[in-house]
Amino acid sequence: MDTQASQPSQHPQIVVERPKNKLQEGKNGYKKIRQSNGLSQQRIAQQLGISKSYVTQIENGKRPLTPAIKEKIKAQFLTAPEKSLRLKGSIDWVSLHFRTLDVSQVTQEILQLNLNEFSLKEYGRYHYSHYYTYGSINVYADAKDERQGVTIECSGNACHELEALFEEQKRDWYSFFNDCLLYENQLCQEHPSPQESFFNVTRLDIALDEPYCVSGNYSLYALYERFNQGLVSSRKREYRAYIGGTMAQNEQESQGLTLYIGSRKSPLFFRFYEKDAEQAKMHRTTVEEIHNLYGYKNRYEIVLRKSRANRFIRDHVAESFDIVERGIAIINSQMIVFSDLQGHLDEDWNSLMSVKSDYNFKMTPRKPNLNQTWIWAERNVFPTLSFLKQMDEDRFNEYMSEAVVP
Numbered sequence: 001m002d003t004q005a006s007q008p009s010q011h012p013q014i015v016v017e018r019p020k021n022k023l024q025e026g027k028n029g030y031k032k033i034r035q036s037n038g039l040s041q042q043r044i045a046q047q048l049g050i051s052k053s054y055v056t057q058i059e060n061g062k063r064p065l066t067p068a069i070k071e072k073i074k075a076q077f078l079t080a081p082e083k084s085l086r087l088k089g090s091i092d093w094v095s096l097h098f099r100t101l102d103v104s105q106v107t108q109e110i111l112q113l114n115l116n117e118f119s120l121k122e123y124g125r126y127h128y129s130h131y132y133t134y135g136s137i138n139v140y141a142d143a144k145d146e147r148q149g150v151t152i153e154c155s156g157n158a159c160h161e162l163e164a165l166f167e168e169q170k171r172d173w174y175s176f177f178n179d180c181l182l183y184e185n186q187l188c189q190e191h192p193s194p195q196e197s198f199f200n201v202t203r204l205d206i207a208l209d210e211p212y213c214v215s216g217n218y219s220l221y222a223l224y225e226r227f228n229q230g231l232v233s234s235r236k237r238e239y240r241a242y243i244g245g246t247m248a249q250n251e252q253e254s255q256g257l258t259l260y261i262g263s264r265k266s267p268l269f270f271r272f273y274e275k276d277a278e279q280a281k282m283h284r285t286t287v288e289e290i291h292n293l294y295g296y297k298n299r300y301e302i303v304l305r306k307s308r309a310n311r312f313i314r315d316h317v318a319e320s321f322d323i324v325e326r327g328i329a330i331i332n333s334q335m336i337v338f339s340d341l342q343g344h345l346d347e348d349w350n351s352l353m354s355v356k357s358d359y360n361f362k363m364t365p366r367k368p369n370l371n372q373t374w375i376w377a378e379r380n381v382f383p384t385l386s387f388l389k390q391m392d393e394d395r396f397n398e399y400m401s402e403a404v405v406p
Helices: 027-036 041-048 052-059 067-077 103-111 156-169 173-190 220-228 275-283 287-294 306-319 323-334 347-352 371-380 382-391 393-402
Strands: 002-004 088-098 119-121 130-134 137-141 150-154 199-211 232-234 238-248 251-261 268-274 296-305 335-337
Touching: 041 052, 041 067, 088 103, 088 156, 088 173, 088 323, 103 130, 103 137, 103 150, 103 173, 137 156, 150 156, 156 173, 173 199, 173 306, 199 306, 199 323, 220 232, 220 251, 220 268, 251 275, 268 275, 268 323, 275 287, 275 296, 287 296, 296 306, 296 323, 306 323, 323 335, 382 393
Parallel strands: none
Antiparallel strands: 002 238, 088 150, 088 199, 119 130, 130 137, 137 150, 199 296, 232 335, 238 251, 251 268, 268 296
16 A cells, blocks of 8 residues: 655644653753754754744753753653663664675675685676675675675674674674774775775664563554554655455464555665564464564664665764664654644654663674585585595595695
């Protein structure tokens, strides 16, 4: 179903700030609340029921924060939700492009892996002539076109496998991205006056997971209805909903709701879906079993591409900001959810997206599945070894005894 979210012009333009542990005294504490969410002075003024000029005067130190305004800030920004509703953030997809032909150097400098640890796929993909795999991590290479360069692609599973490598290498996502920028500097020194950047982040997906809560979770169907009723003020005018299901024993089994906000061709869009239903379908079990085993409920994904993804990571390295905190700020800066036409906020949504002290960025290391690597070896390496052994067993044994395994 394709439709558009209307912009309720009679509604105040409000975004609710995530709660903080305490309100710092003075203009800096107030300004930090506004800037940490990317809120304009006009929006926070509407939220607090004061004028924009009053906000400017507060931030310039010309007027104090009155007790009444402090109480509004505490009531609207500093109330933490129950811990069971905390959002857990992770990186769910990352694609990196390097303008170089040296794929071996890229795997060594960025992934800290030797190229001979990868399996070679000798067929094209994404306009590349071939690519390499290490578990689910894909490295695409072109031996002739430097602009095509080398691309590292990590989907959801690959990101977990990369985090397992981080544990062994004593790295994390921040140091990983920092290593990418250091390698870019190295390429710049080797090739002065480049026409284009040597490194770009071409895609970044940030996942915010809402765990299952016995007392209740936010309903994505309710959010979808808010869009249909014109109760969502969003900078993304396009939204789409996909509702899947199957018939089993004369009963319909839901495969969950997926809601896209913004065009999937744009540099920024959101994908919200019922993760418990997705996992139940994948594992061929019930949603209730998924709740018990994994604790999944909803997932809120922020998909950044091209310039938005590249700028996000470069800013992250420069400023060392929290990825989950910035992700929530992006959602809050792009959409406001109301409960009625009188401009009252949807309290459940704002409670979920107002998490400051009760969220965390998580890494879920997972060892790579090397089945494909073994299959490749069985098809390409073992037959050659068998042939060589048959042709000259003494020489074969000599080579094998002297072989150096990295």
